[in-house]
Amino acid sequence: MKELNKYIDQTILKPEVTEKEISSFIEEVIQYKFYAACVNQYWVPLVRKQLPRDIKVCSVVGFPLGASSTQIKVYEAEQMAKIGCDEIDMVMNIGRFKGKDYKYVGKEIKAVVGAGRGALVKVIIETCLLSRDEKIAAARIIAESGAQFVKTSTGFSKGGATVEDVKLLRAVVGPHFGVKASGGIRDYTSAVALIEAGANRIGTSSGVYIVQGAPQTTDKSC
Numbered sequence: 001m002k003e004l005n006k007y008i009d010q011t012i013l014k015p016e017v018t019e020k021e022i023s024s025f026i027e028e029v030i031q032y033k034f035y036a037a038c039v040n041q042y043w044v045p046l047v048r049k050q051l052p053r054d055i056k057v058c059s060v061v062g063f064p065l066g067a068s069s070t071q072i073k074v075y076e077a078e079q080m081a082k083i084g085c086d087e088i089d090m091v092m093n094i095g096r097f098k099g100k101d102y103k104y105v106g107k108e109i110k111a112v113v114g115a116g117r118g119a120l121v122k123v124i125i126e127t128c129l130l131s132r133d134e135k136i137a138a139a140r141i142i143a144e145s146g147a148q149f150v151k152t153s154t155g156f157s158k159g160g161a162t163v164e165d166v167k168l169l170r171a172v173v174g175p176h177f178g179v180k181a182s183g184g185i186r187d188y189t190s191a192v193a194l195i196e197a198g199a200n201r202i203g204t205s206s207g208v209y210i211v212q213g214a215p216q217t218t219d220k221s222c
Contacts (some may be wrong), residue, residue, distance in 0.1 A: 001192050002206030004214055004216075005201065009087075009180070009190075010207040011038040013155070019046070026050050028208055036087060038203065041080060050086035056120075058087035060114060064194065066091030066124070066154035070108045077115035084128055087120040088112065089151060089180075089203075092138065094126055101142030102141055109145035122149035122180050149201065153183030159174040160184030163197045168199025 010032070012025045016129050029037045029051065036056035039047050039061075048057045049070055061076040062068045068076075072089060093177050099106045113121050123145070142150045150169050153160040157158050160183020167178050181194040182203030191210045204210060212216040 001195065001214065002061075004188075004191065004195075005032050005207070005211050006033045006035050007195055007202050009036040009038045009056075009182075009201055009203045009205055010034040011155075011203050011205045013038065013040055013060065013063070013205075015040075017043075022046060023050075029055060032208060032211055033064040035201070038087075041076065044080065044083050044085055051058050053150060056086040057083050057084055058089060058190055060091075061088050061090040062156040063089070063124075066094045066126070070111055073108065074111050074115040077112045077119070077121075078106065078117075081115070081119050085116075085119050087122065088116050091124045091126070091154060092142075094129055097125075097138060098130075099134040101115075102137065105138075106145050109142060109147055112177040119150070120178075121147040122151045122152040122178065122203065123147045124154055126154060126157050127152045127162070127165045128157050128183075129154065134160065135168055136139045136172050140164045143173045143177055147169075149178030149180050150183055151203065153182040155203070155205075157183075161194055161199075163193050166194050167196040168200050175202040185210070188215075 010029050036058045041059050044059050046130035059080050062073045103146040123142045139150050179199050180201040181199035186203040186206040188210050
């Protein structure tokens with residue numbers, strides 16, 4: 001697949017990550033020209049300072065549980081915008097959603113979008129915790145909320161992205177809304193399958209391995 005790197009949000013979100021590891025991560029992001037670098041909030045200033053402007057900086061809000069108050073999520077989003085985040089991946093309040101308080105969920109997403117001051121917002125629904133009907137409902141709420149992407153997973157729960165879920169989300173939100181597949185994507189074949197299913201962004205900590213696994217070809221149609 002041509003320019004697979006441009007689909008990838010290269011990610012490093014483990015809590016034990018050191019500054020040395022962040023520096024190596026930045027070097028890889030620059031070398032492979034990934035679309036974005038996704039890091040925990042603390043590392044945003046360092047990453048933004050060292051990355052060229054054509055590579056996006058992404059961080060997370062309400063991560064990984066989504067159970068923070070709206071006020072805390074809004075504050076996080078405001079701070080992320082101030083220190084240089086181009087994109088924000090927020091976790092929706094899964095408990096409130098499963099309790100069918102859709103008004104609360106939609107209002108919270110809108111508040112985070114507003115606090116982000118123009119940052120692109122992706123909303124994580126944690127598909128492994130939802131029924132098919134709940135996935136549909138969540139995608140519809142997000143599409144109406146002012147966010148730009150629905151994202152499958154945090155990568156910290158009991159399951160990650162699947163082709164079936166990506167196809168479903170794409171069918172719900174239509175061709176022009178963002179779908180980010182994330183969680184458990186570790187090889188070239190899996191990444192391509194998810195893109196072909198409708199994902200226009202891949203979140204992974206294995207971006208280097210994925211890109212290196214691409215078959216060498218002279219076929220210009222790939």
